[in-house]
Amino acid sequence: MLLLMFFFLTKAFFLVLVALFCLAAFQAVGVVFAALLDMLAYPRLQRSVNLPCLGTVPLTGLLATAPALVVVLIWAAFQSSTWAWVLQDFMGVALMALILRQCRLPSLKVASILLPLCFLYDVFWVFIQPLLTKGGTSVMIEVASGGAAHERIPMLIIVPSFFGLPGYTMLGFGDIVLPGLLIVYTRLCDCTNALQQSTKLTSWQGYFVPTVCAYAIGLLLTYGALLLDLGGRHGQPALLYLPFWSGQE
Template identity: 50%
Template structure:
């Protein structure tokens, strides 16, 4: 069901947002190293988890790479896919819909992630810290401005039967 996607995508993005921030920034205070970065990079064993993409760094004489987890692609992708379905069902144009703006928001979020990575001298960044405000934030703000936020949240939901109705 379509309404499940909006609620599930919002809940997953919100939970993953907190999860990402905790394991990258707060776990070093508890475990003396960032657990997320250690697991993703394979630490000293050299074995990395298969749930990430390695993106080569351009102009890096040592041939290094940056990593992005599949969750950083899949969770915001659910919301972007929902926005496409919502636009199609409402026969919205490219500019007055949500899909284009969420796609642009995702691209801006990725740019901000890599900018932060560069500015923090390569220290791992939780991508969802930048992607969630640029996707979930965009759809919530646009929906609120357009007066469509309740319709976005309840999209595809059937009205409940009143007591005594069949």
């Protein structure tokens, strides 16, 4: 997929990516809004309605479609604006939360194989691959910055650069979802252990909180390496810094 976007990221291909992102984000943002309505727990909202062709649908899910559609349409119409990154990040976080809700690691053995391979993948495309191409072009950075389409792909978390630097700081979805799979796995382990021992699980017990803190340290190291231009003036592979901390526990 990375090579496909590198060689064929034209304006038309970019519009297809935006359409797919909007479709997925609409579902994810709708799930978030529906969950918020469920938390309000109004008795009148805790019921279902029958719709043609769709059958029985929770009322909260139906009500959540309207604000979700508004968020997606506003971003699609104004994605080039300086403030659009706020909506893009919100949509991206909702989408990744939905992915982590649906996809689970079956065992720690799978995590021990998958995450180191992703670590090698990230390091190769950022540090080694530019040495193998003419002019030192980085495929990963070229794709992240829009390539020939000169458009920033939406599958990124972006924030304005710190310390008054121009441009944006970008973090790919993979750098969040892949370690997030391990974090979700530790939470499930904590809940399972608490259930087996018939004890109440507090916030600071188990592996979940230490793993989240380790992930935060890894991200800080990534941004520190970016500010210090370690390895040259290009992007930093976040998965290079994350495994050393998230694996300590």
